[in-house]
Amino acid sequence: MTTWFTAADCRLEDFRAVCEQKTELTDYPHATDVVDNVLIYPGDLAGTREIQGELIRALRDGPGIVVFTSAFAPAVVDRATAVFADLIEEQKASGVRGGDHFAQPGANDRVWGAIDKFALRDPRAFAEYYDNDTLALVCEAWLGTGYQVTSQVNVVNPGGQAQVAHRDYHLGFMSQEQALRYPAHIHTLSPALTLQGAVAHVDMPVETGPTLYLPHSQKYPPGYIAFHQPSFTGYFDQHHVQLPLSKGDAAFFNPALFHGAGTNRSSAVRRMANLLQVSSGFGRAMETVDRTAMVSALYPVLLDHAGSVDNVIAASAEGYAFPANLDRDQPIDGLAPRTQADLVRQAVAERWDQDRFESELRG
Incomplete structure (x- = not known):
């Protein structure tokens, strides 16, 4: 059994064998159609075991993506769209350019942390929007109860370019070098910790660049390494599928699925989607810890510590970038902002004084 993946484990012929499987409608009795290997479901399914x-099988063992038609009522979507548009205009008026994982800041429009901004701006519209049986059905199917919903509004403007094929959070937000530090069983576990979704807030014909998907690709074990390699992204570019969506449709997919936003080739459509990233309730530590206070107290000691500074930092500082305030700590130079541990290591290496360290630490 593989304990650690390497770049040499990524063989395109093995990937092709996984991705060229066919989705059979007869295997999914509650689906209404299969389009380009993607399962289509009605937006009014009952919440039965x-x-x-069936949805678990579709996301885990099947194509890895399901689309629900008319999952959100158009009037409910329109009310939320108005809130999101106001938030975007306020960002622009204040001079804020929303950083993006792939696009240059300002090329498209993005609202980070949209779920709490939405709830505070218009609680009633929020309640109508998230009182959604389809969302609850698929989230509970994949993650069980106690899941945590986050949301980022993404608007790809006319001319907005396609993303490079990738996998998603957690390991999909890491460089190849970072992902290689995690053992193989963590690569297997990562997709079970989150669910990705997107709600169409406008009609999205293909020319507007709806998301590109590679069905079945979530089943390729070393895929968190492979998506960094040009031969795999080249295969994606040649074999992806792209489904048009109508306003109120919702797509949900396994975060290990190779995917990427498409190019908006329209002349006037600002393609808006509410990107949902839903996390397992298990992604929590047992105790609350004030790590900022810890590293502040430890910093003078670390400056002249004779042993392994890295070991002390690993036991005290926050070594993971998320959850983050992405308005403040935007992932412009990569998929993730700097971690607290990165900051402490930099400060020690550059011999910052305590005042500078405290200022940077507390933002």
Whole structure:
């Protein structure tokens, strides 16, 4: 059994064998259609264990993506769209250019942390929007109860370019070098910790660049390494599928699925989607810890510590970039902002004084 993946484990012929499987409608009795290997479901499914089990199979063992038609009522979507548009205009008026994982800041429009901004701006519209049985059905199927919803509004403007094929959070937000530090069983576990979704806030014909998907690609074990390699992204570019969506449709997919936003070739459509990233409730430490206070107290000691500074930092500082305030700590130079541990290591290496360290630490 593989304990650690290497770049040499990524063989395109093995990837092709996984991705060229066919999705059979007869295997999914509650689906209404298969389009380009993607399962299509109605937006009014009952929340039964049978249906949840079918969705689990679809996301885990099947194509890795399901689309629900008319999952959100158009009037509810329009009310949320108005809130999101106001938030975007306020960002622009204040001079804020939303950083993006792939696009240059300002090329498209993005609202980070949109879920709490939405709730505070218009609680009633929020309640109508998130009182959604389809969302609850698929989230509970994949993650169980106690899941945590986050949301980022993404608007790809006319001319906005396609993203490079990638996998998603957690390991998909890491460089190849970072992902290689995690053992193989963590690569297997990562997709079970989150669910990706996107709600169409406008009609999205293909020319507007709806998301590109490679069905079945989530089943390729070393995929968190492979998506960094040009031969794999080249295969994606040649074999991806792209489904048009209508306003109110919702797509949900396994975060290990190779995917990427498409190029908006329209002349006037600002393609808006509410990107949902739903996390397992298990992604929590047992105790609350004030790590900022810890590293502040430890910093003078670390400056002249004779042993392994890295070991002390690993036991005290926050070594993971998320959850983050992405308005403040935007992932412009990569998929993730700097971690607290990165900051402490830099400060020690550059011999910052305590005042500078405290200022940077507390933002």
